Amino acid sequence: MLGGAIVAGTISAFIAAGSMLELDRASRDLGERAANSEPEYTPAPAPVPESRNYDFSESNGNRDRTGYMVGERVPGEKTAPETRQPQKAPVTKSPEPAVSPDTGGISGGAHSDGPPPWQKFAALTPDTGTAPVIAIVIDDAGLDQPRTARTIGLPGPVTISYLPYARDLQRQVNDARGRGHEVMLHMPMEPSSALVDPGPHALRTGFDRDKILGEMTWMLDRFDGYVGVNNHMGSKFTSDPERMQVVMEVMKSRGLLFLDSKTSAKSVGFSMARQYDVPALERDVFIDDADDATKIAEMLARTEKVATNQGFAIAIGHPRDLTLEALQKWIPAIQAKGFVLVPVTDILRRTSPSATG
Numbered sequence: 001m002l003g004g005a006i007v008a009g010t011i012s013a014f015i016a017a018g019s020m021l022e023l024d025r026a027s028r029d030l031g032e033r034a035a036n037s038e039p040e041y042t043p044a045p046a047p048v049p050e051s052r053n054y055d056f057s058e059s060n061g062n063r064d065r066t067g068y069m070v071g072e073r074v075p076g077e078k079t080a081p082e083t084r085q086p087q088k089a090p091v092t093k094s095p096e097p098a099v100s101p102d103t104g105g106i107s108g109g110a111h112s113d114g115p116p117p118w119q120k121f122a123a124l125t126p127d128t129g130t131a132p133v134i135a136i137v138i139d140d141a142g143l144d145q146p147r148t149a150r151t152i153g154l155p156g157p158v159t160i161s162y163l164p165y166a167r168d169l170q171r172q173v174n175d176a177r178g179r180g181h182e183v184m185l186h187m188p189m190e191p192s193s194a195l196v197d198p199g200p201h202a203l204r205t206g207f208d209r210d211k212i213l214g215e216m217t218w219m220l221d222r223f224d225g226y227v228g229v230n231n232h233m234g235s236k237f238t239s240d241p242e243r244m245q246v247v248m249e250v251m252k253s254r255g256l257l258f259l260d261s262k263t264s265a266k267s268v269g270f271s272m273a274r275q276y277d278v279p280a281l282e283r284d285v286f287i288d289d290a291d292d293a294t295k296i297a298e299m300l301a302r303t304e305k306v307a308t309n310q311g312f313a314i315a316i317g318h319p320r321d322l323t324l325e326a327l328q329k330w331i332p333a334i335q336a337k338g339f340v341l342v343p344v345t346d347i348l349r350r351t352s353p354s355a356t357g
Contacts, residue, residue: 116255116256117226117227117228117254117255117256118227118228118255118256118257118279118345118348119227119345121177121182121183121225121226121227122182122227122343122345122346123156123157123159123177123180123181123182123343123345124157124180125157125342125343125345125346126157126340126341126342128340128342128346131338131339131340132307132308132311132312132313132338132339132340133307133311133312133313133339133340133341133342133346133347133350134303134304134307134312134313134314134315134334134339134340134341134342135158135159135312135313135314135315135341135342135343135344135346135347136154136158136159136287136315136317136327136331136341137158137159137160137161137184137230137259137283137314137315137316137317137344138151138158138159138160138161138316138317138318138319139161139186139230139232139261139316139317139318140161140163140186140232140318140319141160141161141162141163141166141172141186141319142162142163142166142167142168142169142172143163143165143166143167144319145167145168145172147319147320147321147324148160148172148319149172149175150319150324151319151324152172152175152176152179152181153179154324154327154328154331155328155331155332155335155341156179156180156181156341157180157181157182157341157342157343158181158182158341158343159181159182159183159184159343159344160176160181160182160183160184161183161184161185161186161230162183162184162185162186162223162226163186163188163199163232164185164186164187164188164201164218164219164220164222164223165188165199165200165201169222169223170223170224173223173224173225173226174225177225181343182227182343182344182345183225183226183227184226184227184228184229184230184259184344185219185220185222185223185226185228185229185230186229186230186231186232187203187216187219187229187230187231187232187234188200188201188202188203188219188232188233188234189202189203189204189231189232189233189234189236189237189238190202190203190204190205190233190234190236190237191233191234191235191236191263192235192236192264196233198232198233198234199232201215201218201219202215202232202233203215203216203234203237203243203247204237205236205237205240205243207243209246212243212246212247213246213250216246216247216250220250220254226256227256227257227343227344227345228251228256228257228258228259228279228344229251229256229257229258229259230258230259230260230261230283230316231260231261231263231269232261233263234261234263234264234267235263235264235267236264238260238263238264238267238268238269239264239266239267239268240268241268241272244268244269244272245272245276247269247272248272248273248275248276248278249276251273251276251278252276252277252278256278256279257278257279257280257281257344257345257348258270258273258278258279258280258281259280259281259282259283259314259344260273260280260281260282260283261283261316262282262283270282279348279352280348280352281314281344281347281348281351282314283314283315283316284303284306284313284314284315285299285302285303285306285313285314285315285316286299286315286316286317287299287300287303287315287316287317287318287323287326288317288318288320288322288323291320291322291323292322293322293325293326296317296322296323296326297326299315300315300326300327300330303315304334304337304339307339311350312342312347312350312351314344314347
């Protein structure tokens with residue numbers, strides 16, 4: 001009897017720890033079914049500015065779920081034991097600050113003439129005056145086309161970040177840009193947990209330089225018209241300076257900005273971007289760590305507070321029903337309070353002394 005009770009208790013613990021994983025898998029499966037069927041998505045034709053050729057959530061209970069910052073101690077939580085990681089393939093040592101990036105092996109999409117893509121494809125910014133501004137970034141777009149279409153229907157401008165392995169990407173991106181939204185590429189990167197799948201073509205710490213460059217080229221060439229990249233998952237990859245060095249060489253070469261989603265407290269994304277003179281930003285708030293209406297409201301209130309205190313805020317969410325419903329009501333409400341919604345490029349111009357345009 002005692003043995004049976006122990007087994008039952010163990011099973012219950014696994015079920016509880018895996019509940020969010022199952023939720024995210026269900027969401028991913030729904031998105032895949034929607035994407036593989038005839039899409040419930042009929043974008044209105046809209047002119048798109050001149051463009052160039054550039055084209056599930058982390059979930060391991062809590063700690064590695066999308067939006068949960070790995071490295072932040074949860075009250076009452078025991079520290080997990082460290083596990084031995086496989087030996088990494090050699091990558092060129094990170095250079096000292098202010099050196100030119102090594103462009104060896106970087107192919108396709110290199111920026112040369114005219115404004116860089118982060119300026120060229122930037123959404124129009126409304127007149128803000130001295131008002132505090134907020135940039136809303138919706139990650140994981142494109143896979144679940146009906147919810148992505150609802151995202152495009154939000155009052156804007158918002159910034160929509162598309163997974164590179166979604167279907168019909170250019171059509172969705174064109175519609176988003178035609179409606180005044182800004183577009184980013186949501187680049188999959190390796191999470192801390194080996195049990196979590198970041199999706200195809202994800203960048204991994206076991207990759208050498210050539211492999212990273214090959215996967216990045218595939219992703220960056222999937223569609224046109226985006227201003228930059230932010231990481232999908234990546235709590236492990238973004239903590240690796242040698243691998244992130246390669247990422248920043250490509251960002252610099254292509255004239256793209258990098259938004260660090262900060263899925264790890266140990267992320268070096270922002271600091272490496274600055275080292276390579278890549279226009280860079282960091283996320284301030286995650287809107288929907290929990291798919292819970294009350295907590296989403298709390299995070300939106302936190303976003304207002306951050307914007308009030310520092311003059312701007314960048315908040316990241318996902319195309320989930322509760323998030324979209326909350327934003328549909330919240331955006332007009334904050335505008336009535338005097339906040340102004342802006343694309344991420346507007347905040348970049350405010351915070352980066354070298355950013356112009």
